[in-house]
Amino acid sequence: MSNLHITTPQERIISAAQRIGEVPEKLFLFRSCTGSMEYPGTENSIKEVLKILEVEVVMDSDQTCCSGYILTCSGYPPEPSLAITARNLALVEQRYGLDTYMFCNGCFGYNTELSHILNHYPKYKEMANNIIAQYGYNYQGKTRIRHVQELYYLLIDKIREKVVRPLNGLRVGVHYGCHYLAQQYGILDEGDLPTFHEEIIEALGGTPVFYKERRMCCGYAVGRGFTHKESVVEPHLAKKFDSAKEEGVELITTCCPGCNVALDREQPALAKRGFGPYDIPVIDIAQLIGLALGVPIWKLGFNANTTPLDRVLNKLGLEKGE
Amino acid sequence: MPREREKDWDENLYKKIDRYDLVQNLEQCLQCGKCTGNCPVAAITPSYNPRAIINDILSGDITRLLDSEEIWRCFWCANCYRVCPVDIHYPLLMMQLRYAALEEGYGLKYVQPINKYAFRAMEKGLTFVPGQKGIEKIMKLRSQLQATSWPEVSEQAIKEFCEIFEQTGAKAWMENLENMPEKPLRLSFLEGRITDE
Numbered sequence: 001m002s003n004l005h006i007t008t009p010q011e012r013i014i015s016a017a018q019r020i021g022e023v024p025e026k027l028f029l030f031r032s033c034t035g036s037m038e039y040p041g042t043e044n045s046i047k048e049v050l051k052i053l054e055v056e057v058v059m060d061s062d063q064t065c066c067s068g069y070i071l072t073c074s075g076y077p078p079e080p081s082l083a084i085t086a087r088n089l090a091l092v093e094q095r096y097g098l099d100t101y102m103f104c105n106g107c108f109g110y111n112t113e114l115s116h117i118l119n120h121y122p123k124y125k126e127m128a129n130n131i132i133a134q135y136g137y138n139y140q141g142k143t144r145i146r147h148v149q150e151l152y153y154l155l156i157d158k159i160r161e162k163v164v165r166p167l168n169g170l171r172v173g174v175h176y177g178c179h180y181l182a183q184q185y186g187i188l189d190e191g192d193l194p195t196f197h198e199e200i201i202e203a204l205g206g207t208p209v210f211y212k213e214r215r216m217c218c219g220y221a222v223g224r225g226f227t228h229k230e231s232v233v234e235p236h237l238a239k240k241f242d243s244a245k246e247e248g249v250e251l252i253t254t255c256c257p258g259c260n261v262a263l264d265r266e267q268p269a270l271a272k273r274g275f276g277p278y279d280i281p282v283i284d285i286a287q288l289i290g291l292a293l294g295v296p297i298w299k300l301g302f303n304a305n306t307t308p309l310d311r312v313l314n315k316l317g318l319e320k321g322e
Numbered sequence: 323m324p325r326e327r328e329k330d331w332d333e334n335l336y337k338k339i340d341r342y343d344l345v346q347n348l349e350q351c352l353q354c355g356k357c358t359g360n361c362p363v364a365a366i367t368p369s370y371n372p373r374a375i376i377n378d379i380l381s382g383d384i385t386r387l388l389d390s391e392e393i394w395r396c397f398w399c400a401n402c403y404r405v406c407p408v409d410i411h412y413p414l415l416m417m418q419l420r421y422a423a424l425e426e427g428y429g430l431k432y433v434q435p436i437n438k439y440a441f442r443a444m445e446k447g448l449t450f451v452p453g454q455k456g457i458e459k460i461m462k463l464r465s466q467l468q469a470t471s472w473p474e475v476s477e478q479a480i481k482e483f484c485e486i487f488e489q490t491g492a493k494a495w496m497e498n499l500e501n502m503p504e505k506p507l508r509l510s511f512l513e514g515r516i517t518d519e
Contacts, residue, residue, distance in 0.1 A: 033448040036473040061474040064483040074420035079490035182400030217399035223436040
């Protein structure tokens with residue numbers, strides 16, 4: 001028996017500089033299904049923010065969905081997902097030789113986990129490579145999987161300098177999302193008490209709010225939003241929103257379009273079931289950075305939100321069409 | 323609680339559940355219960371208890387596992403994995419436990435509505451593509467941003483995505499689930515617990 005989980009020689013928490021190294025001139029941005037369909041403003045904002053931060057973004061139309069979400073719903077066995085992960089990452093390795101940056105915690109978590117399996121189990125790597133060989137791919141495990149939020153944190157000083165629309169003390173509660181913090185090794189912060197998003201909020205001129213349940217899951221992973229909405233997801237989310245409301249949170253930021261769906265779209269349904277009511281808009285942290293860095297508001301895609309941002313924009317003295 | 327029968331016990335249960343050999347260190351479980359204490363689902367459904375589930379798998383007791391309603395409530399948030407002192411990858415164990423339940427006809431109703439999207443993903447290369455009305459809304463939102471009206475996924479990528487599902491046998495596995503008769507579930511870990519269900 002191998003104890004690969006135990007002896008992995010990695011630090012539990014590392015700095016952004018260790019995690020990324022030199023600031024990349026160019027990165028491969030992995031398309032997220034939810035981030036490009038439900039909230040297309042997320043993808044757009046990331047591109048705009050990275051343009052301001054002088055990092056070139058590459059995307060490829062041959063990249064498909066990571067296929068991890070339905071795998072973890074036990075919708076199908078892991079073989080197709082292992083092959084698809086190998087295919088998507090081999091594409092990045094072979095065509096671009098860049099690091100792969102995710103902007104969805106799902107894509108990040110599933111690709112990290114599945115590539116870990118590919119790299120540690122020769123039988124699965126061989127199986128995956130045999131399948132993708134017919135399309136001319138060969139996965140070697142060279143591309144590193146990173147999250148764009150790690151890059152924001154690495155560039156926090158540059159972001160602070162470039163703020164043109166300071167948030168004027170806007171009370172922002174952050175949501176980190178489980179599939180980033182639940183990585184046991186090599187992440188930016190302690191899973192129990194992470195603070196790096198709060199530091200980014202501070203750099204943008206906002207007031208980070210430490211609400212009690214900020215660490216808690218959005219409740220939408222593995223399809224529970226489809227199957228257990230009333231019995232589990234809604235009471236769970238109500239706890240989270242109650243604690244945010246208590247602390248006077250005016251805006252919640254996420255770093256995962258999936259969490260964004262759960263937290264944003266569920267609010268009217270919660271009110272119907274007698275919870276709340278809550279009226280806390282939820283956006284991706286890239287959208288908030290874009291807002292502070294002066295990206296035109298129409299490019300941030302706030303129209304996709306169920307819980308409107310009007311109050312937040314009013315407070316900052318901005319118009320939706322700007 | 324139904325009577326336990328000898329055939330319900332299986333000393334190889336752990337290896338049968340962990341069919342992909344992904345949770346190699348389950349036997350190191352200390353039964354400390356940190357997984358349960360950190361579980362947001364256990365906070366709402368007290369009879370869902372990851373520690374007890376690991377205990378049952380290791381002792382080979384299948385009586386409560388397969389027809390359990392509780393196992394379908396896990397969010398896969400991986401807080402259990404994060405806090406585990408011996409790094410047991412409980413989410414991967416849960417994924418495989420659910421395979422075992424599905425293949426016996428339990429919990430199909432919790433997978434079929436999601437697999438509808440998996441079948442659609444094979445046509446689009448993207449997961450959670452909505453119906454026609456939703457597609458129009460997405461196209462409108464994207465064109466407001468002056469982005470391409472639909473996420474750019476090439477025909478070749480979609481073809482390869484779909485073929486991978488066919489060649490690995492996953493598509494056939496999913497179609498098989500569609501035609502299986504559904505067996506009823508129960509909250510099977512209620513004994514000795516105070517719950518309101």
